[in-house]
Amino acid sequence: xxxxxxxxxFRGPLVGLIASWGAPHVDALEIAQDSFADAYLNRASCxxxxxxxxxxxxxxxxxxxxxxxxxxxxxxxxERRVVSFDPVILEQTAGQEQAPEDHRxxxxxxxxxxxxxxxxxxxxxxxxxxxSVSDVxxxxxxxxxxxxxxxxxxxxxxxxxxxxxxxxxxxRPYCHE
Numbered sequence: 001x002x003x004x005x006x007x008x009x010f011r012g013p014l015v016g017l018i019a020s021w022g023a024p025h026v027d028a029l030e031i032a033q034d035s036f037a038d039a040y041l042n043r044a045s046c047x048x049x050x051x052x053x054x055x056x057x058x059x060x061x062x063x064x065x066x067x068x069x070x071x072x073x074x075x076x077x078x079e080r081r082v083v084s085f086d087p088v089i090l091e092q093t094a095g096q097e098q099a100p101e102d103h104r105x106x107x108x109x110x111x112x113x114x115x116x117x118x119x120x121x122x123x124x125x126x127x128x129x130x131x132s133v134s135d136v137x138x139x140x141x142x143x144x145x146x147x148x149x150x151x152x153x154x155x156x157x158x159x160x161x162x163x164x165x166x167x168x169x170x171x172r173p174y175c176h177e
């Protein structure tokens with residue numbers, strides 16, 4: 001499989017998969033890029049026909065999983081280090097206001113985080129970069145019907161959770177001053 005073709009086909013679902021494992025989107029992009037580079041440089045070590053999308057997808061997922069594990073280990077090491085900041089810089093940074101996030105986006109993120117892992121995985125892979133169901137299926141080594149079923153169940157669960165949040169928000173008593 002040509003490098004450009006594999007990136008075009010698998011970049012979106014791979015980034016979504018890595019994000020579903022717990023990496024922030026920016027880090028997931030970097031891990032995915034590293035995975036493609038490793039896959040290309042070590043393509044001779046792929047067992048099976050690398051031209052077959054299913055074979056390549058499984059192999060790429062394995063490389064990405066190892067890259068993610070390495071990223072996670074190094075992140076934990078960085079978190080253990082003690083870092084000191086200048087109190088003046090901290091004060092200046094803390095005083096800066098950030099734009100408020102849309103409550104619908106926040107509620108959606110919270111709801112996605114509550115999904116079962118397999119549903120969260122396909123939602124992130126499919127919708128993060130508008131990736132096709134067949135490409136998601138190739139990376140996860142499942143059928144397209146399985147991915148479609150997980151997407152259906154995840155959308156139903158998200159709708160239920162978001163409707164429940166909206167209903168609870170409407171039921172809250174208003175505070176009068």
